[in-house]
Amino acid sequence: MTRSTVFAPFDIVEGDRKRGIVLVADHARRDLPEEYGSLGLPAAELDRHIAYDIGVETVTRELAAALDVPAVIANFSRLLIDPNRGEDDPTLIRQLYDGTVVPGNYPMAPQERERRLDGFYRPYQDAVGAMIASVAHASGKAPFIFSVHSFTPVMQGFIRPWHVGILWDLDDRVARPLIDMLAQDKNLVVGDNEPYDGALRGDTMFKHAIVNGFAHALIEIRQDLISDRKGALAWAQRLAPIVDAIDRRPDMHQVKMFGSRTGPL
Template sequence: MCRGLEFATLGSIALELSLDTLVQEELGEKPYRTIDGDVKLGLLILCDHAQNRIPEDFHTLGLRPEDLHRHTAFDLGAEGVTRFLAKMLGAPAVISQFSRLLVDPNRGLDDPTLIMEIADGLVVPGNVGLSAAAREERLDRFYRPYDDAVGGMVGAAIDAGRPPVILSIHSFTQAWKGVPRPWHTSVLWDKDPRLPVPLLDGLKTIPDVVVGDNVPYSGQLKGDTLYRHATARGLAHALIEVRQDLILGEQGQAEWAAHLARVVSGVLQSTDGLNTIEYHGSHTGI
């Protein structure tokens, strides 16, 4: 873990905050959570893979409890980082409240990995041979409400005269197939450089942190959340990945949120043209 939080005010908030002090609402079947924030800030934070929650009527999709704690079910630590970051910056956020194994909100409707029968070698019995009707039920119950919530907050910000920068928070595993991943954090992006380039520059100022650029995944994914809500609408955007072993506990989540808050705040204040609509297209075609 990197040491020495540079942004003192946010750093102290991060270390004092506990997720237990943040507003906890009774979600029931609600497939997303929103955090209120200042639309004038010009920033919307998303967390697509926040939870491993699978409602009881899906019978864990036939998986063992331990399978639901793997990276294939959700992005460990990402929700905590998102909530701390939103609190520190006073920014609105939309956070999914269902496992990506049910349906992946960060995929397009025609993506073959939208509902995975096999996830990183793990067969998901409840997804095998899924009927068209069952697929539509999942889309209506989970995917579309989350997608509509994101679209609604984006539209409200645009209507208020402040097209938002969209920042999506994810996490990645420390190793893949036995090969260690050296990066502590990474920025994924497509063709629009407005947000990712200054983000990369800012993240590289964090002492003892290795920053990746479009690794271990690519930000060029047609139909994903940022494609649908940012690329297609001409909004500046980026996806930040943080390595999971750094954010498994609340202290790590708070520390990394403080790092991101300092960098993001600096980028928002010093970069021209972020809150304007500019169509840069996509390497995947648009």
């Protein structure tokens, strides 16, 4: 974990914007601005899944390099504020996460909540929106958005059986072929809207893909499979030809409004 006096809320990985693909990594890092210290947590807690999606930064950077596409990576821990939640989501700033109390988040004054929104959450979301707009302009077509996440093998005592899961709402243009292609490997247990449901109002995919009719999906890779560089690189290499093949499908760069299971757009 690194800290600096000037804290950049996001990082841009450059790639060929004419390809029409954008990668996003909402939970890739566990960093905290210097003024927040460790949010009152022991250092070991910041190594856990509660602080970030283990392995995702390497997978995202390697996948971006393999495909030659840009990516937007959030630089702050989701314990500070979760960039993959709506601003009105009660889990936006967690005070308790998987059994761990976060002292620096309790109590949460309205002024501090707004400070974190303005200083970290909104700049990241603005960067995602700006990249999508730039890619759309450069490519001359509706972009394909791919969000990379990872999940802990055990949550609240439940051993999760999946190696990977694909999250989606109503637009299955990316999700269905992605699930089918991954499932061709009979050694993989592939979750369909597991271990979470992809219908989450206000999250990054909702804000930037669903409401605009852009093809998209969110992948969740089990963290023990990508916790070291070798595993993360292997998954990036596995995903690159699959994402490339999906990108070539005829409807991938068309605007299509599917709506959302969360309610009217």
